[in-house]
Amino acid sequence: MMLTAIQELAAALAEEDRLEERGVLAAGDRTTCHTHQSWARDCAANPAHVQARVNSAWATRALAVLQGAR
């Protein structure tokens, strides 16, 4: 099955959300960004991430909540 770029991103996001929720994947090891719903490489320069990178997973989630991502 051929996936479009958007479908591929959506699938990767869902999968990494699931893995992170289960504690299998560390927030810093994600290839997708839950906050921006994009590939991590596409928003790595975003100021929101300077914070997220140095802090732990809970801080990343707190940031997402503050930004209304969830």
Ligand SMILES: [Zn+2]
């Ligand atoms: Zn991002």
